[in-house]
Amino acid sequence: MRLRYYDKHGTEIQAEMLLRHDDGATERVLEGVNSSGDITLGFEASASEIYPLSEFNLREWEIEAE
Numbered sequence: 001m002r003l004r005y006y007d008k009h010g011t012e013i014q015a016e017m018l019l020r021h022d023d024g025a026t027e028r029v030l031e032g033v034n035s036s037g038d039i040t041l042g043f044e045a046s047a048s049e050i051y052p053l054s055e056f057n058l059r060e061w062e063i064e065a066e
Helices: none
Strands: 018-021 026-033 039-046 049-052 061-063
Touching: 026 049
Parallel strands: none
Antiparallel strands: 018 026, 018 061, 026 039, 039 049
């Protein structure tokens, strides 16, 4: 199963997109697999780990045009 996430404007977030936080920070979205085997998206935590987007308030994030 693929988990879906949406930015503060309701636009679906995809892997490799750049997101901008309300405070100006930017992060690249990466794809990973969670412990349940679901495909999920997140921000880089380390070379082999991501912080899942489900742990963030996505109403504070928007897709940044590249």
